[in-house]
Amino acid sequence: MKICFLTGNIFTIGGVQRVLSVIASELSKYHTIDILCTDDNLVIDRKMYNLNQNVNIVNPTGLRNKNIINKVFKGINRITGMFNNNILYKVLTEIYFPRKMRKKLTQYLNDNKYDLIIGAEGYYSLLLGLISKEIDAKTIGWQHSSYNAYLNNRYRYYWNQDKLFKEYLHNLDKCIVLTEEDSKLYKEKLNINCDVIYNPLSFQSKIKSKCNDKSIIFVGRLVKQAKGLDLLIKAFSLVNQEKEDWQLKIVGDGPDRKKLIKYIYKYHLENNIILLGKSDNVKKHYLESSIFVSSSRWEGFGLAITEAMECGLPVIAFKNSGPKEIINKNNENGILVPCNDVEKLANTIIELIENRRKREYIAQKSIERAKDFSLKIIIQQWCEFIK
Structure with missing residues (x-):
């Protein structure tokens, strides 16, 4: 199977990057794995999280939303929520996911004939849900923080973007969350069925702490x-x-x-x-x-x-x-x-x-x-x- 993970930059400090590296490295033993990074300033450093050489890093240009006007409107929506409703959510969609960027990503994914595409975190899950009807592959959204952190955390993460979650996550074939509590919340609040898969340990330790250091x-x-x-x-x-x-x-x-x-x-x-x-x-x-x-x-x-x-x-x-x-x-x-x-x-x-x-x-x-x-x-x- 040919699988693509969609993310920003896997070579920066963070739990998401570490977990994605571990999962991708292990799956590369059984499948062809690409990690598509949208960051234009990507610097490849496989040693950072011991990323397997079998994992392909792809970095097509033009997939970052750098429009200054959009940035201003993001700030306005974050504070006021003025676009986060049934009437203006398509404006909000264009602010976060410009049509030109969506078209370029869709073409790239279809040209590379992936069997499965996985959007890592909320932003890339939403983006994938938005274009899912235009791409040939199966799609999965993989959430890396809690429902409450994403949507109920004032001015952070996806604050005042509830409508986008309600509108586009339904288009994905499957959705992964990290806890049973989040699975229940996504079902209760958004009517989305989610599977729970825990993050794996990034190492094993035969030696254990003696718990005697102060x-x-x-x-x-x-x-x-x-x-x-x-x-x-x-x-x-x-x-x-x-x-x-x-x-x-x-x-x-x-x-x-x-x-x-x-x-x-x-x-x-x-x-x-x-x-x-x-x-x-x-x-x-x-x-x-x-x-x-x-x-x-x-x-x-x-x-x-x-x-x-x-x-x-x-x-x-x-x-x-x-x-x-x-x-x-x-x-x-x-x-x-x-x-x-x-x-x-x-x-x-x-x-x-x-x-x-x-x-x-x-x-x-x-x-x-x-x-x-x-x-x-x-x-x-x-x-x-x-x-």
């Missing part, structure tokens, strides 16, 4: 609002008042690094919080830690959570869509905390610090749960799904 770890992009790093630092300031000998390690990079440094200094935590930056060996950092914390305000899945589990770490996470699905037995294979409750998060961290037996118990149950996200299991599901 360190807590966070792994992810440094985006303060989405990843809740302001909440995490505030919570750790409360932890530090009682446990001065513990440290917080933050692994990752992103646009809010400078803001976070100021936040760390605000709480006088510069000696207890370590910004480790982007790492090519994140497994090492997991293994040298004792507790993993996910402070995300929203999380479609939580790849770092499953990685931490694989490395034998007990996980504490805010109770949003992804973590709820992964930690399916609260206080057993992880601990869920009410969303944005900084004090509860701090108290839960302190409890695990003081109770090594509980840390080790949850860690062991986490290792068992991580098996459900093994690449072998997830790829089997993908192979069955795309038959």
Whole structure:
């Protein structure tokens, strides 16, 4: 089968890029795989996510919407929602997906005679749904964040684009989401049937953490609002008042690094919080830690959570869509905390610090749960799904 994944740029930092690389690499053992990147500034770096050489990277020009007027109208719609209705949604369609760009993409996809095309994330799922009747291949939309993050997250993601989702996702042959909760929401809100396929682990670890280092770890992009790093630092300031000998390690990079440094200094935590930056060996950092914390305000899945589990770490996470699905037995294979409750998060961290037996118990149950996200299991599901 000849399969094309449609995305922006697979060689940038992010969970979507990493998961797509893992899935595409594995499927390339059985199928011909292309990844079509629309970014005009694409720089190929296969080492970034160990992308298999069998995966073809294609980068046709002219598939980016660079129209300045459209950008202005996007901003107006995001704030007012004036085009997000039954009367003006076709104007909104043209703003996000200009006809000239759609025509060029349609021709490219048909010329290359794909059997299956998969749109990664909401934007490319919508685009694929919009042109699906004009292309010869089967189509799948693959959502990488939660329904609420996409459509109920004020001014972010696809805020005030509900009408486009209602109008075009129905045209796809199939749709993939990451959690059962999202599957129910898409059915309830948009009357769209979705299949659930989890994101796979990007590595396995025979060695497990001994949970005896006095360190807590966070792994992810440094985006303060989405990843809740302001909440995490505030919570750790409360932890530090009682446990001065513990440290917080933050692994990752992103646009809010400078803001976070100021936040760390605000709480006088510069000696207890370590910004480790982007790492090519994140497994090492997991293994040298004792507790993993996910402070995300929203999380479609939580790849770092499953990685931490694989490395034998007990996980504490805010109770949003992804973590709820992964930690399916609260206080057993992880601990869920009410969303944005900084004090509860701090108290839960302190409890695990003081109770090594509980840390080790949850860690062991986490290792068992991580098996459900093994690449072998997830790829089997993908192979069955795309038959």
